[in-house]
Amino acid sequence: MHLPAALINSLQNAKGFSKEAFEQEHALSGRITSIRTNPFKWLQSSPPLTTYHLPLPVHPLPVSSPIPWCAAGHYLSARPSFTHDPLFHAGCYYVQEASSMFVEQIIKAVYPDHATTKYKVLDLCAAPGGKTTHLSALFPESLIVANEVIKPRAGILTENMVKWGKGNVVVTSNDAADFKALQGYFDMIVADAPCSGSGMFRKDPDAIEEWSLQNVQLCSKRQQRIIHDSWPALKENGIFIYATCSYSMEEDEAILDWIAEAFEVETIPVPGATGWGVVETVSDQKHMYGYRFYPDKIKGEGFFIACMRKKEAVGEQIPKPKKLIIASKQEQKAIAPFLTDPEQFELVRSNDEIKVLKKCDMEDLALLFSALYIKKLGIKAGRVMRDELIPAHDLALSTIVTLNLEAIDADSETALDYLRKKDIPAGNAARGWNVVRFMGCNLGWIKVLSNRVNNYYPSPFRILKH
Template sequence: MDLSSDFITRTKALLGEEWDAFVQALNSQSPTSIRINNHKTEKPLLDRVLWSQSGYYLPQRPSFTFDPLFHAGCYYVQEASSMFIEQAFRQYIAEDDVRILDLCAAPGGKSTLIADIMGEGSLLISNEVIRTRANILAENITKWGNPNTVVTNNDPQHIGKLEGFFDFILVDAPCSGEGMFRKDEGATSEWSIDNVKLCKERQQRILADIWPALKTDGLLLYSTCTYNVDENEDNVQWICEELGAEVLPIEVKEEWEVSPSLRDGFPAYRFFPHKTKGEGFFCALLRKTSDEGSLKRRKDKEKISKSIIPFDCKDYV
């Protein structure tokens, strides 16, 4: 794999002695994983994704488009690392009747996962800003079969006007895609330090726009599919300081080999392909402590770019 010198320098500094194992993993075959629809099919005799109750690895990648069970919504093809968000939902809100927003939901992997876990009286809004992807999202949500899910096609700024409406918001943010290098070789050629900076600014714009829609004491799960601290830990710290939040722990088991935060002071969860059977992934769970950040945001809009840049939140299909 042809990695840029800037990426090597930055990421090698983060991984230290693990760098060689990381590069070796990037040059190996990416695993194929699915998550079954428990309402439509039985558990298969396959290796399980350890952090997901319905996630499984396939021995090889088949032609899913020729499988009628795939089109019937009996399973969803989802990258294993991203299934870790299940733990946050199960540990904090699984049995509650709540209002949930999946902000960057297309093509639907995380939304269908949430739909399986949330209480029968809950409501899930699955949003996608790009119209063509919103149509794909709606198709996948329909196939999955949970009636308590609504698909929308709105910019985060517009949804943010629903002040205090949501109990839980998932922001699987558009990012520089470093965790996609093994699955998408084009992502390596598109990577640059400038793009990392652009993504960080865009992520902050999205977070600030949607923050008013989260009620006080509500939870926000922030995730990316990239490795650098700029878009990950630095943004988590920015949320805490600028918007008003505290970071909450998610229980993990040692055998999962989930890596901890690369910044001291708060918990966060990282997946590296040389340690876990999956692609690169990062997430942190935050609780909104006050509305002061929302007020500050409205008074200081000019500090964050308001240009609407099309973004693409992927579930590694």
């Protein structure tokens, strides 16, 4: 791999940079693969990762070691065919770069009560969903707004949130400036900003051809605009996390100095980070703490992350909430048997579909609905026709669907046929709606009729590879 000379020269003064080790590591072949399990689906009763067998080829999921800074993170010793793993499609784990999982250490440092207290968190540049799923797991009682301005990427983000299954994520597709309407609303903003991508050269060698010093400067300006436009939405004493997958100081330490110059902030160091080979750096002008991840020092790709607290006084100014339309009594009656605890939810009509929202989130969700372009809100239950629910795929993969459903327990071959949207045998299944399960995890719906079985797996999600 031939690295740009301009990049190497620009990093000579970067904290922790070693030219020889850096170039040697990039000359090695092979990719590091890591996953993070879904705590809402891969439960204590689930089989250990080391004993779980992928269907094609049949061998244990190649787990080699845990990721030290992420409790649910695991390195794999080889890259399997995730496409042919039903549990991947069930949302039981998320394939994510290990360095990015370090956000967990920051969350634990600044919010010791993250698992039990409700916070409002904005993941500003969220696609494809790695940090959003991680935030959803770390803040199970909170409301996570996952935003992606690029429409196709917002679609991918939505699909991944459907697989993840947790109803505490709202997917939006807005420009950063749109969040000014929610002044002082969020407790935390995470901005994994678009960058020049030098930290991902090992994973994506084609990115080398697109890299240039000019692009670094363009990205730096874009990062400043995103931060400037979204900053009003963060409340006083709120937490701002900034990250890139770039090594360039213009996109990392220099951005921290720019933030400290433009706003009143308090830099927050992360205890214990250097014990894992992570390099702690301090910006030249404002002495802001940041953390550099070099592949010759840690097991992962290039990454930069920093955390700070907003110290400016800010008043909360938010728009009038938009009234949500509550589902009819007949619709509620049709949907209630599909839910684990119907009493804690409100059923809301959106066009001809019903969505399931937590009652304790209704005020916030109505507000977000009035201020932003929403791609996903709550859990889509489906449509009610003639007092019968035509269940949505989202409901099957959600964590709110009841376990007391008629179900087909599929082996790996049957599960893959289902995921390819092929016909599968019904066996002794009861007529009507059945959920297809693999190793106890839901994959989607079928409807068993007298003479056939209808496969309701969404066509856009189906497996095309054989």
